[in-house]
Amino acid sequence: MQTQFKNLDPPLRVAWGQALASIRVRFLRMLITSLGVALGIAFFCSMQTLRLGSPKAVGQSPEQMQWLIGTSLIMCLVGVTNSMLMSVTERYREIGTIKCLGASDSFIVKVFFFEALLLGLIGSLSGALAGTGLMAGMMVATGNSPSFGGSMQVVAIGTVVGMVMTVIAAIAPAIQAAKMPAAAALRVDV
Amino acid sequence: MDSVQKEVVVRTVDVVKQYGEGEAAVRALNGVTCEIYTGEYLSIMGPSGSGKSTLFNMIGGLDKPNEGSVFVNSVDIAQLTPKELAFLRCHTIGYIFQTFNLITVRTALENVTLPMLFAGLTPDEAEERGMKLLDLVGLGHRYHHRPSELSGGQQQRVAIARSLANNPSIILADEPTGNLDLKTGQEIIDLLRSLNQERNVTIISATHDHKMLDVSDRIFHIRDGVLALVETREELDRQRSVPHI
Numbered sequence: 412m413q414t415q416f417k418n419l420d421p422p423l424r425v426a427w428g429q430a431l432a433s434i435r436v437r438f439l440r441m442l443i444t445s446l447g448v449a450l451g452i453a454f455f456c457s458m459q460t461l462r463l464g465s466p467k468a469v470g471q472s473p474e475q476m477q478w479l480i481g482t483s484l485i486m487c488l489v490g491v492t493n494s495m496l497m498s499v500t501e502r503y504r505e506i507g508t509i510k511c512l513g514a515s516d517s518f519i520v521k522v523f524f525f526e527a528l529l530l531g532l533i534g535s536l537s538g539a540l541a542g543t544g545l546m547a548g549m550m551v552a553t554g555n556s557p558s559f560g561g562s563m564q565v566v567a568i569g570t571v572v573g574m575v576m577t578v579i580a581a582i583a584p585a586i587q588a589a590k591m592p593a594a595a596a597l598r599v600d601v
Numbered sequence: 602m603d604s605v606q607k608e609v610v611v612r613t614v615d616v617v618k619q620y621g622e623g624e625a626a627v628r629a630l631n632g633v634t635c636e637i638y639t640g641e642y643l644s645i646m647g648p649s650g651s652g653k654s655t656l657f658n659m660i661g662g663l664d665k666p667n668e669g670s671v672f673v674n675s676v677d678i679a680q681l682t683p684k685e686l687a688f689l690r691c692h693t694i695g696y697i698f699q700t701f702n703l704i705t706v707r708t709a710l711e712n713v714t715l716p717m718l719f720a721g722l723t724p725d726e727a728e729e730r731g732m733k734l735l736d737l738v739g740l741g742h743r744y745h746h747r748p749s750e751l752s753g754g755q756q757q758r759v760a761i762a763r764s765l766a767n768n769p770s771i772i773l774a775d776e777p778t779g780n781l782d783l784k785t786g787q788e789i790i791d792l793l794r795s796l797n798q799e800r801n802v803t804i805i806s807a808t809h810d811h812k813m814l815d816v817s818d819r820i821f822h823i824r825d826g827v828l829a830l831v832e833t834r835e836e837l838d839r840q841r842s843v844p845h846i
Contacts, residue, residue: 425718429707436706436747508702511663512763513691513719516683590683593690594663597702 420515430525440498441530447494448534448577451487453542456569458483460546463557463565488576495530495580499523499588500599506588507596519589520582527581528574535573539566610770610803611637611660615669618655629655631826632669639770640801642794644813647823654775656823657807661694661773662686674770691719695764695802699776701756703748709735709759710744716766734762738792754785761792765802772796774806778813787812 434441458480461471471479506519543565547557588596618630629652637643637660647653658664659671662678670677674693681689690696703712710731717727735741738758740751748756757777764772774793778786794816797804806813814820814837822830 421718421721425715429715432706432711504702505704508698508704509715510687511661511690511696511702512716513687513767515687515719518719592664594658597663597698 420518423521426518426521427525429522430529433522433526434529444494444498445530445534445537448491448531448573449538449541451490452535452538452569452573453545455480455483455487455572456539456542456565457546459565459568460543460550460557460562463561464550464555484572487573491573491576492580495527495577496584499581499584503588503591503596503599506585507591507593507599510589510593510596516586516589520585523581523585524578527578530581531574531577532570534577535570536566538573539569542569607638609636610639610674611805612672613656613659613669614672616656616659616666616671617668618652618659618664619667628826630659630666633823633826633828634669635821635828635831637803637805639803640797641818642797642804642816643806643819643821644817645805645807645821645823646809646813647829649809651823652826653807653823655826656821657773657775657805660771660805661696662689687719691716692767693769693771695766695769695772697757697760697764697772697774697777699779701748701753701760701780703756703759703763705748708745708747709740709751709762712748712759713763713766716763720767731762731766734765735759737765738762752785753781754788757781757785757789758792761789761796765796765800768800769802771803771805774804774808776808776810777806778808778810783812786810790816 458476462476462480509519509522510516543562547562550557613633613635616630616633617628620627620629631652633652633656645653645656655664659666660673662671662673662681665679670679672678673689676689678686678689696702703709704715707715710728713731713734714722714724714727717730718724722730732741732744735744738761740755740758740762743751743755748759751759757780761772761777764774772793777793778789781789790810790812793804793806796802806817817837818834820832820837821828822832
């Protein structure tokens with residue numbers, strides 16, 4: 412008997428369904444991961460919002476502001492990468508099992524892509540709203556209100572930055588795990 | 602079975618597998634050549650660290666040998682692209698593990714239907730076939746339970762149903778009774794044997810469990826990475842003077 416190979420990949424909804432099931436069942440774990448993303452993005456957005464006010468009122472030079480924003484971005488990157496790395500590496504065994512069931516490498520990467528996209532959206536949007544809102548609130552109280560349009564722009568930038576970071580931080584280890592021989596992924600114990 | 606009529610489903614030629622490099626290198630398999638026939642129930646036995654799990658991984662396309670070749674249905678699996686290998690695992694081989702390895706976030710039915718979705722079935726077709734398979738292993742009534750809500754024996758039954766999802770020609774079972782009590786282990790062995798006889802699916806099982814010997818057509822004894830001895834049913838019956846099963 413000769414095996415006839417066909418180039419089949421399940422429809423995207425199968426990967427989407429797997430990602431949703433994973434988020435639903437690990438809800439609390441996912442909430443903590445997205446909180447990590449949210450905190451990083453909140454810090455980044457609050458710094459961005461601070462920049463919207465008049466430089467005098469803030470009491471920082473433009474260089475100092477750039478330094479602050481740069482630092483906040485790095486902190487945010489470290490937080491997000493750490494959260495996503497943990498959540499992928501603890502699932503090597505699951506990845507190995509799904510490979511045994513006949514999943515292609517790209518299917519596994521798709522599942523993690525969808526998960527990260529959802530987590531990134533929830534975490535970044537809530538973090539961006541909280542960070543921008545809190546900072547804007549404080550600035551209004553000190554009579555240095557940022558413009559509404561500017562604040563919304565910060566929320567949008569924060570959300571996109573957070574989502575891109577989350578997806579990259581999750582996809583990199585997922586690609587590595589998907590390329591491993593199934594036996595090696597099954598052996599990994601975290 | 603006459604040797605002329607036997608159809609070879611898996612063939613390994615001088616398979617060598619080495620883990621690690623240099624002085625720390627360990628040769629888990631040191632030139633294993635064997636043939637496995639369609640429809641037989643084969644047990645691979647050997648002490649821990651003898652290389653039986655490594656051989657199991659090689660046959661199942663879960664790992665690639667450093668030297669030598671593994672042919673599954675006459676296809677050299679070392680030559681396959683990752684996509685073709687995934688296709689082979691999906692359609693030709695069903696896996697059962699000692700630790701069950703069900704997808705924890707999915708229900709029993711979803712675990713069974715996942716490989717079918719990989720094979721391109723529609724969700725409705727997959728669900729219908731999945732329910733039939735769960736009925737076959739006696740768990741039709743628990744289809745909506747997640748693995749954490751099932752006992753070890755039940756989880757292994759779901760895993761068996763899942764391994765049959767795409768009507769594979771081979772089922773690979775790595776210590777399927779290793780985490781089960783005696784009675785449940787015997788039930789799983791009986792179930793595997795009946796599937797082997799009714800569906801003519803080849804069962805290859807790496808095991809420590811001597812209960813497996815009673816149902817095996819042949820036994821490979823692996824020692825220190827080599828195939829030390831092959832026993833057939835007839836030889837076993839003669840030794841034990843038990844009736845042929």
